[in-house]
Amino acid sequence: MTTARKLTMAQAISEAIGQEMERDPKVFAMGEDIARYGGIFGATGGLLERFGKERIMDTPISESAFIGAATGAAAEGMRPIAELMFVDFFGVCMDQIYNHLAKNTYMSGGKVRLPVVLMTAIGGGYNDAAQHSQCLYGLFAHVPGLKIVVPSNAYDAKGLMIQAIRDDNPVMYFFHKGIMGLPWMAYYEGSSNEVPQEAYTVPFGQARIAREGKDVTIVALSQMVQKALLAAAELEKEGIGTEVVDLRTLVPLDVEAVVRSVKKTGRLLVADEDYLNFGLTGEIAALIAERLDQISLKSPIRRLGVPGVPIPYSRPLEQFIIPQVKSIADACRGMMRGKVAQPA
Amino acid sequence: MEPSAEKLMWMYETMLLIREYEETMANVYLEGKLPPNIQKGLAFDIGSGPVPGEMHLAAGQEPVAVGVCAHLRKEDTVVGTHRPHHFAIAKGVPVDAMTAEMFGKATGLGHGKGGHMHLFDPEHKFSCSGIVGASLPPACGAALAAKKMGKDWVAVAFFGEGAANQGTFHEALNLAALWSLPAIFVCEDNKYAISVEKSESTAIHSDADRAAAYGIPGVAVAKNDALEVYEAAGEAVARARKGGGPTLIEVKTDRYMGHFQGDAEVYRPKGEVGELRKNDPIPSLGKHLRARGILDDGKDAAIREKVHGLVQKSYEFARQSAYPEPREALQHVFV
Ligand SMILES: Cc1ncc(C[n+]2csc(CCOP(=O)(O)OP(=O)(O)O)c2C)c(N)n1
Ligand SMILES: [Mg+2]
Numbered sequence: 001m002t003t004a005r006k007l008t009m010a011q012a013i014s015e016a017i018g019q020e021m022e023r024d025p026k027v028f029a030m031g032e033d034i035a036r037y038g039g040i041f042g043a044t045g046g047l048l049e050r051f052g053k054e055r056i057m058d059t060p061i062s063e064s065a066f067i068g069a070a071t072g073a074a075a076e077g078m079r080p081i082a083e084l085m086f087v088d089f090f091g092v093c094m095d096q097i098y099n100h101l102a103k104n105t106y107m108s109g110g111k112v113r114l115p116v117v118l119m120t121a122i123g124g125g126y127n128d129a130a131q132h133s134q135c136l137y138g139l140f141a142h143v144p145g146l147k148i149v150v151p152s153n154a155y156d157a158k159g160l161m162i163q164a165i166r167d168d169n170p171v172m173y174f175f176h177k178g179i180m181g182l183p184w185m186a187y188y189e190g191s192s193n194e195v196p197q198e199a200y201t202v203p204f205g206q207a208r209i210a211r212e213g214k215d216v217t218i219v220a221l222s223q224m225v226q227k228a229l230l231a232a233a234e235l236e237k238e239g240i241g242t243e244v245v246d247l248r249t250l251v252p253l254d255v256e257a258v259v260r261s262v263k264k265t266g267r268l269l270v271a272d273e274d275y276l277n278f279g280l281t282g283e284i285a286a287l288i289a290e291r292l293d294q295i296s297l298k299s300p301i302r303r304l305g306v307p308g309v310p311i312p313y314s315r316p317l318e319q320f321i322i323p324q325v326k327s328i329a330d331a332c333r334g335m336m337r338g339k340v341a342q343p344a
Numbered sequence: 345m346e347p348s349a350e351k352l353m354w355m356y357e358t359m360l361l362i363r364e365y366e367e368t369m370a371n372v373y374l375e376g377k378l379p380p381n382i383q384k385g386l387a388f389d390i391g392s393g394p395v396p397g398e399m400h401l402a403a404g405q406e407p408v409a410v411g412v413c414a415h416l417r418k419e420d421t422v423v424g425t426h427r428p429h430h431f432a433i434a435k436g437v438p439v440d441a442m443t444a445e446m447f448g449k450a451t452g453l454g455h456g457k458g459g460h461m462h463l464f465d466p467e468h469k470f471s472c473s474g475i476v477g478a479s480l481p482p483a484c485g486a487a488l489a490a491k492k493m494g495k496d497w498v499a500v501a502f503f504g505e506g507a508a509n510q511g512t513f514h515e516a517l518n519l520a521a522l523w524s525l526p527a528i529f530v531c532e533d534n535k536y537a538i539s540v541e542k543s544e545s546t547a548i549h550s551d552a553d554r555a556a557a558y559g560i561p562g563v564a565v566a567k568n569d570a571l572e573v574y575e576a577a578g579e580a581v582a583r584a585r586k587g588g589g590p591t592l593i594e595v596k597t598d599r600y601m602g603h604f605q606g607d608a609e610v611y612r613p614k615g616e617v618g619e620l621r622k623n624d625p626i627p628s629l630g631k632h633l634r635a636r637g638i639l640d641d642g643k644d645a646a647i648r649e650k651v652h653g654l655v656q657k658s659y660e661f662a663r664q665s666a667y668p669e670p671r672e673a674l675q676h677v678f679v
């Protein structure tokens with residue numbers, strides 16, 4: 001019998017980690033302020049009390065050392081979870097991530113297994129400025145060798161975390177601060193939902209149709225899914241049917257789900273909080289462009305993302321550069337009026 | 345080395361200014377962040393109010409900033425941390441523009457683009473960063489530039505005891521020692537890195553001991569006292585100006601507030617801050633000034649009034665200033 005309760009995403013993540021730690025003694029967690037504090041964003045809340053400090057380990061502020069140590073421990077058969085407090089801090093430890101964690105399996109001809117989960121907080125919207133507000137999953141998806149998980153709600157967060165811990169490959173798990181359901185930060189309430197008590201998995205590479213619609217497809221992930229759903233509700237009042245595709249994972253990517261939806265609607269908006277240039281939005285647009293022999297578009301593809309600027313501190317500036325519910329809805333309205341060129 | 349009367353007065357006044365600045369910020373920061381005017385169910389909303397985002401205050405840590413900066417000139421460089429206000433004030437960064445920056449206003453140091461952890465004032469040669477351990481390498485660079493240009497300028501990197509476990513600390517110390525750079529590395533040991541006590545993060549007791557690994561002087565200042573910091577920094581700055589290379593200074597200091605504002609401080613024993621405040625470095629410096637005969641009740645009151653006026657004026661300036669236009673977000677990526 002399943003018993004579901006409404007959980008925040010933070011609660012769902014820590015529940016997933018706790019259940020996997022109970023199931024497998026090889027699972028342990030390392031990171032800054034993850035023990036007594038329960039993680040700055042609550043992803044390890046309550047776990048120290050249950051598992052003790054041998055398995056829920058506060059680390060020094062030495063990201064290269066402990067993330068590199070996760071790789072080393074995994075190679076010996078452990079299943080470490082490491083938390084990089086904010087993704088923005090990858091700069092101090094990227095070598096351990098992209099030259100080692102991401103490549104050792106390949107360079108060993110598949111002999112080295114690295115079941116590491118590297119989880120990290122992403123996103124802006126609360127004025128934490130350029131070094132604490134980025135998303136950057138596109139950057140990590142660009143590098144071969146890392147599975148990239150970016151949940152939008154508590155149900156997915158739990159299932160994807162369990163899947164991540166059980167995966168024998170490195171998985172980066174990105175949680176957006178503005179959907180964690182923290183008592184100290186405004187969040188999109190659609191991200192807190194019914195979560196079964198029991199352990200379950202959500203497979204990688206399977207997008208979720210968060211809402212069905214016939215006119216426009218919005219491809220999004222993480223907090224942007226919640227924004228897209230709010231935009232879709234607005235558009236419905238105007239008779240525009242919006243389909244929201246929640247990618248859930250970037251690597252592997254569910255190309256078919258995107259293609260299927262765009263075939264149906266003929267209009268694609270990719271809405272993203274990561275940088276616009278050279279990232280997710282361009283990737284998705286290209287996948288559709290490459291299939292224009294199978295797909296007929298009614299309007300040019302649109303992309304929304306953070307234009308090529310660091311995240312500014314000041315509220316009006318930050319609100320301007322991060323796509324909002326209104327800019328998503330406006331983009332869809334524009335696409336309903338859009339036209340594609342006809343062959344001469 | 346006893347400071348001159350003028351230096352002593354500057355240190356006292358600057359410590360009072362920092363304290364009042366931080367205490368005022370603690371109050372202003374809360375504006376708009378508490379129920380009922382925030383999302384239902386929240387206890388606090390970090391993104392609301394006139395000063396949103398994270399806020400790290402340095403009340404209690406004034407001796408580190410003033411004891412070091414008392415030796416600096418305008419041409420010397422200071423690189424601070426995510427907890428930067430005391431360093432900025434002691435280096436002479438104008439409080440009006442600094443406050444306006446934290447209000448996100450166009451009159452701010454960075455036109456509202458940087459915010460509290462990213463204050464840049466090239467005129468007063470001050471900068472800081474929200475990345476732990478990031479202050480040391482650029483201070484090496486400033487010191488290297490001074491050396492190449494034949495100036496007797498020095499560069500100071502401030503950082504927390506938590507940052508001393510970051511790779512940049514070790515790389516920078518070796519570089520500075522190898523190239524004999526005019527750099528002073530000042531570690532604020534306030535016992536905590538967010539919730540993690542130093543004893544839980546660091547294999548040794550005193551970070552000053554780490555200087556030995558790079559063959560440079562390491563000085564431990566055991567007391568949160570402006571005069572003791574002044575003494576240690578004086579030697580280090582004089583040595584650096586004369587081409588004698590870098591120094592590592594560790595100061596045992598006290599953080600009176602949370603790691604950031606809104607921190608419930610579940611990791612801190614109840615009553616700890618009360619105990620720490622009994623050794624408040626400001627009245628103790630005041631006592632010293634009185635014993636020297638350079639401070640009395642009248643002068644004390646006048647200084648406090650002046651400081652109060654400065655702080656009030658800076659917050660007023662910030663409130664009255666206009667926000668930048670949204671489109672300005674697109675400027676300044678490049679010059
Ligand atoms: C590279 C990096 N890792 C982690 C953080 C998150 N963080 C911000 S402040 C802080 C603690 C810093 O402690 P310490 O250096 O002692 O300075 P204090 O806050 O005590 O002044 C941490 C872990 C960060 N900003 N940058
Ligand atoms: Mg500290």
